[in-house]
Amino acid sequence: MKNKSFLWLMAMVLMLSLFLAACNSEQTEGETPGDGEKTSDNGGSDSDDSSDSGSDGSDDQASDEPTQGGTLTYAIDSEPEGILNMAFYGTATDAEIMGFMVDGLYTFDENLKAEPNLATWETEDNKTFTFKFEEGVKWHNGDELIVDDWIFALETLAHPDYEGPRYANVKTIEGAAAFHEGEADSISGIEKISDYEVKVTFDKARVNNLVNVWSYPMNKKRWEGVPVKDMLGHEFTRTKPIGTGPFKMGKVVPGESYEFIANEDYWKGAPNLDKIIVKVIDNKTVVGALQNGDVDMVPVHPTLGKQVEKMENVDLVTYPGLSYYYVGFKLGVFDNEQKKVVEEKEKYANLKLRQAMYHAINREEWIEAFFQGYGSKVNGPVPSAHWISADESELKDYPYDPEKAKNLLDEAGYVDTNGDGFREDPNGDEFVVKFSHYASSNPTFESRAKALTQYWNQVGLQTELQMIEASLYYDKIEKDSDDIEVFYGGWSTGADPDPSALWKSDMLWNFPRWVNEESDKLLEDAIDIEVVGTDSAKRKKLYSEWQQIVNQELPMLFITELQETQGVNKRVGGVEYDVSGSNNPNEWFIKQ
Amino acid sequence: MLKYALRRILGMIPMLLLISIVAFFLALAMPGDSFSGEIDPNNTDPEYIEEMREKLGYNDPIHEQYFRWVSNFVQGDFGKSTKYQIPVKDLILQRLPNTVMLGVMAMFFTYIFAFSMGIYAGRHPHTKMDHFIGGFNYFLLAIPSYIAGVFAIYFFSFQLGWVPFSGSVDIAVESGTLDYWLSRFYHALMPSLILGALGTATYTQFLRNDIIDNSQKDYVRTARAKGTADSKIYNSHILRNSIIPIVTFLGFDIVQIVNGALITEAIFTYPGLGQLFLTSVNAQDYPTLMTLFVMFSFLVLLGNLIADLLYGIVDPRIRVD
Numbered sequence: 036m037k038n039k040s041f042l043w044l045m046a047m048v049l050m051l052s053l054f055l056a057a058c059n060s061e062q063t064e065g066e067t068p069g070d071g072e073k074t075s076d077n078g079g080s081d082s083d084d085s086s087d088s089g090s091d092g093s094d095d096q097a098s099d100e101p102t103q104g105g106t107l108t109y110a111i112d113s114e115p116e117g118i119l120n121m122a123f124y125g126t127a128t129d130a131e132i133m134g135f136m137v138d139g140l141y142t143f144d145e146n147l148k149a150e151p152n153l154a155t156w157e158t159e160d161n162k163t164f165t166f167k168f169e170e171g172v173k174w175h176n177g178d179e180l181i182v183d184d185w186i187f188a189l190e191t192l193a194h195p196d197y198e199g200p201r202y203a204n205v206k207t208i209e210g211a212a213a214f215h216e217g218e219a220d221s222i223s224g225i226e227k228i229s230d231y232e233v234k235v236t237f238d239k240a241r242v243n244n245l246v247n248v249w250s251y252p253m254n255k256k257r258w259e260g261v262p263v264k265d266m267l268g269h270e271f272t273r274t275k276p277i278g279t280g281p282f283k284m285g286k287v288v289p290g291e292s293y294e295f296i297a298n299e300d301y302w303k304g305a306p307n308l309d310k311i312i313v314k315v316i317d318n319k320t321v322v323g324a325l326q327n328g329d330v331d332m333v334p335v336h337p338t339l340g341k342q343v344e345k346m347e348n349v350d351l352v353t354y355p356g357l358s359y360y361y362v363g364f365k366l367g368v369f370d371n372e373q374k375k376v377v378e379e380k381e382k383y384a385n386l387k388l389r390q391a392m393y394h395a396i397n398r399e400e401w402i403e404a405f406f407q408g409y410g411s412k413v414n415g416p417v418p419s420a421h422w423i424s425a426d427e428s429e430l431k432d433y434p435y436d437p438e439k440a441k442n443l444l445d446e447a448g449y450v451d452t453n454g455d456g457f458r459e460d461p462n463g464d465e466f467v468v469k470f471s472h473y474a475s476s477n478p479t480f481e482s483r484a485k486a487l488t489q490y491w492n493q494v495g496l497q498t499e500l501q502m503i504e505a506s507l508y509y510d511k512i513e514k515d516s517d518d519i520e521v522f523y524g525g526w527s528t529g530a531d532p533d534p535s536a537l538w539k540s541d542m543l544w545n546f547p548r549w550v551n552e553e554s555d556k557l558l559e560d561a562i563d564i565e566v567v568g569t570d571s572a573k574r575k576k577l578y579s580e581w582q583q584i585v586n587q588e589l590p591m592l593f594i595t596e597l598q599e600t601q602g603v604n605k606r607v608g609g610v611e612y613d614v615s616g617s618n619n620p621n622e623w624f625i626k627q
Numbered sequence: 628m629l630k631y632a633l634r635r636i637l638g639m640i641p642m643l644l645l646i647s648i649v650a651f652f653l654a655l656a657m658p659g660d661s662f663s664g665e666i667d668p669n670n671t672d673p674e675y676i677e678e679m680r681e682k683l684g685y686n687d688p689i690h691e692q693y694f695r696w697v698s699n700f701v702q703g704d705f706g707k708s709t710k711y712q713i714p715v716k717d718l719i720l721q722r723l724p725n726t727v728m729l730g731v732m733a734m735f736f737t738y739i740f741a742f743s744m745g746i747y748a749g750r751h752p753h754t755k756m757d758h759f760i761g762g763f764n765y766f767l768l769a770i771p772s773y774i775a776g777v778f779a780i781y782f783f784s785f786q787l788g789w790v791p792f793s794g795s796v797d798i799a800v801e802s803g804t805l806d807y808w809l810s811r812f813y814h815a816l817m818p819s820l821i822l823g824a825l826g827t828a829t830y831t832q833f834l835r836n837d838i839i840d841n842s843q844k845d846y847v848r849t850a851r852a853k854g855t856a857d858s859k860i861y862n863s864h865i866l867r868n869s870i871i872p873i874v875t876f877l878g879f880d881i882v883q884i885v886n887g888a889l890i891t892e893a894i895f896t897y898p899g900l901g902q903l904f905l906t907s908v909n910a911q912d913y914p915t916l917m918t919l920f921v922m923f924s925f926l927v928l929l930g931n932l933i934a935d936l937l938y939g940i941v942d943p944r945i946r947v948d
Contacts, residue, residue: 114902
């Protein structure tokens with residue numbers, strides 16, 4: 036009697052654990068969770084494959100022959116916004132989800148050059164393009180894809196009520212501006228020839244007209260009667276999107292999981308998999324989920340790469356990325372009204388100072404320490420995987436050489452005159468490098484920034500670090516705030532190689548406020564059809580020359596380009612990655 | 628009683644006004660806005676960002692922005708989330724069921740643990756078991772939820788494979804069926820246990836102390852002298868009195884149910900309001916952020932009110948009138 040309530044407590048606990056155990060057996064039948072000693076051949080990794088579809092007799096061999104059926108779990112580690120419409124989405128996460136279900140008119144090859152997909156095109160002058168659509172391509176709802184669907188997408192983007200960020204991808208079409216202002220009923224530059232052929236005229240000839248124009252059609256029939264201003268919130272955008280891609284959207288649990296079902300009518304051939312489940316997980320659980328086989332594929336942050344590499348049931352796939360990190364110098368002040376740099380800042384104007392700061396950094400060591408080696412050093416503003424990237428031999432390397440750095444500083448007049456161990460500027464005044472880095476909850480940010488300041492301290496440049504709250508950081512840089520002098524940052528380049536938006540002297544996002552006429556001229560020439568025509572070799576040559584200038588003038592010190600790393604369970608086959616991303620998921624399969 | 632309730636409700640109005648001011652200016656005081664850091668030449672350009680800022684009224688004078696927001700808010704228009712691009716109301720309604728489920732389950736666990744442990748400890752004070760319960764409770768109280776969450780995922784999801792580590796439901800089950808609700812329950816189990824366990828300590832110790840207090844009172848001695856069974860004294864006489872302080876917590880529990888658990892939900896990628904609040908802070912999604920802030924604050928007020936009213940009902944001695 037006395038212990039009744041205690042007994043009751045124990046009983047509750049027992050019941051609870053029984054319940055848990057019951058759930059467990061129902062969910063992960065036969066799974067032997069890894070406790071560090073798991074061997075790779077016990078098949079534990081494919082135990083949660085709940086597929087019941089018939090296998091085709093190739094059971095015993097884990098060969099590379101694609102097999103049919105199976106469900107693949109694909110995880111993403113940041114929350115999508117749920118805008119599942121190519122015309123409206125804003126984040127890469129949404130795009131990643133849509134990648135399973137949409138097709139574009141063109142795709143990019145491993146050198147990021149456009150290649151035909153849904154359509155082929157012809158042009159003589161790079162001003163007028165004739166697009167020929169693949170015939171017989173079906174939308175997921177059974178409608179056939181015709182050029183009207185693409186025209187409809189272009190008109191949506193140019194519509195006055197359109198709220199997404201993609202107007203820039205249509206405004207180069209002749210008449211788009213008038214349509215955008217509401218002065219015309221259609222875009223005059225678009226001329227439908229037949230259901231499968233359309234002629235598009237741009238406002239002028241440019242080399243990048245093609246890769247700039249919007250390439251994702253929208254099913255016109257399905258959207259009929261939905262005003263543009265209601266599209267963003269519509270269920271066709273949120274929970275019932277369709278495309279022409281290898282997988283159809285099944286069920287959606289917003290912000291949490293997405294079910295994709297094989298599109299058996301896919302025009303490039305039915306997918307091998309039955310289903311792909313896309314799951315949103317917290318980045319703290321990435322390693323555990325991969326280890327246990329709870330997810331088959333997930334992007335892995337470089338800092339976790341080594342842990343994933345060690346796993347016996349998972350391959351770490353690395354492929355070249357398109358982003359680079361840099362240390363920039365504020366060389367001036369920009370006026371956004373006049374679109375030009377109105378004032379020069381002298382503090383870092385001396386090229387030898389910048390060179391010395393470059394030689395002072397041990398980039399290899401730094402990359403190894405903070406990106407676990409999943410990166411390599413770059414000497415210019417174009418990641419080496421891009422087709423316009425200059426050959427390594429054309430760019431000057433700035434190896435780690437503290438002695439050289441010291442000599443350069445001596446030559447430039449930065450010497451220690453008052454014996455405090457740090458150099459003064461050529462006038463004999465105190466010289467302190469003010470270095471800024473953005474702060475977030477990521478604990479490695481401060482230490483990697485600190486490491487850079489130590490490199491500079493070691494060659495006698497006194498350096499102060501300030502960590503600035505991330506949301507404020509780029510605002511300050513954009514506004515040329517006085518407390519920003521030397522700043523850390525990252526850029527990623529897109530498929531269109533034109534770097535003008537980040538580098539021309541009249542651009543807001545040219546953060547160093549670097550003005551160089553030669554550079555401006557080269558960037559203009561490289562997209563000027565009169566100069567380069569349709570010859571991409573010529574274009575590349577101009578970009579190489581431009582990279583050499585940047586590489587010599589050093590408005591930024593280029594630190595590293597990153598590799599993208601993806602964890603892929605060994606039971607998954609047919610997955611390939613190159614710089615443009617993964618291959619078409621209809622080729623993926625689950626090994627038997 | 629009615630007069631008291633009315634007075635309390637009227638008193639909430641100036642509070643709400645103050646809250647709205649605080650919510651608005653706190654959001655505004657955050658550096659940058661929802662477009663900060665959206666600098667990606669592949670995806671957008673400066674003109675678009677400027678255009679959107681103008682359109683959303685970020686460039687208007689502050690008092691205009693404030694009054695526009697308040698007047699819309701009062702009319703039930705909470706604005707449109709800048710991150711998710713849907714009305715905040717829809718967004719909250721989407722997440723609310725998850726959070727309520729998590730909160731109710733957490734409360735359920737809290738009550739079970741707290742009552743069984745509190746009653747036991749109160750009845751057997753200063754025994755080994757009492758000390759163990761006390762120690763155990765303070766241990767739970769001391770663990771930050773993000774540590775508890777990560778450890779729970781590591782042990783129960785990854786090592787033992789008992790529970791899922793993310794999400795609120797298995798997408799493969801048909802919505803509305805029994806399986807669906809079981810799956811919902813199963814997904815909420817771990818986060819709600821963590822949440823419930825963390826709240827247990829306060830309840831247990833309150834209950835224990837109150838039972839000990841009460842057991843030395845005259846009415847208990849009288850009951851004992853009359854020969855009433857010990858279990859009856861404890862379970863009906865004392866417990867009834869000892870529940871009173873617990874009732875005051877109920878008001879706050881309502882807050883907890885809806886407020887969710889910022890950290891727990893984030894760690895378990897459980898899409899509830901807590902997680903939404905956290906992402907809206909990170910994304911500087913003002914409309915969502917401010918709505919949730921006001922909503923949570925309002926619930927605190929409401930919870931307080933309910934607690935005060937319940938107090939009067941449970942214990943006639945302290946009825947205010």
